[in-house]
Amino acid sequence: MATQKVSRSITVNAPAERIFAILTNPRRHAEIDGSAMVSGCLHGPxxxxxGSEFRMDMSMLGVPYRMTNRVVEYEKNRRIAWRHIGPHRWRWQLEPVDDHTTRVTETFDYSPAGPFAILYQLAGYPARNARAIEQTLLRLKALAEAE
Structure with missing residues (x-):
């Protein structure tokens, strides 16, 4: 069985605390989104x-919609993951290399989808997610290093 996760990593010349502050601010998600689907934060802390919930304005193929997410994994300055109504998760892991450098890994984990995971594969989502994650990491890197 294929691994039902898509992960990419990047080294960012910024401390984990600065990167985590960007990731945990839902109003900044549109700034880092490499999928061009996140329009902005509609509601959230x-x-x-x-356990935080936040609702995002989204768009796919020009069709706007809203998505509510809930934080399901959290370790301050190290890991955060959220999911929406579906079982899959978007996870961010931060590994400090030193005081000023952090290895950031973003993962789209669709393994909780069980037998329905094959639908993600058939629809080509793993490849699309990989491209979006790569762009997101580049945007996050630029933003964190500029602050």
Missing amino acids: ETLTA
């Missing part, structure tokens, strides 16, 4: 923590 200033800073995400365990």
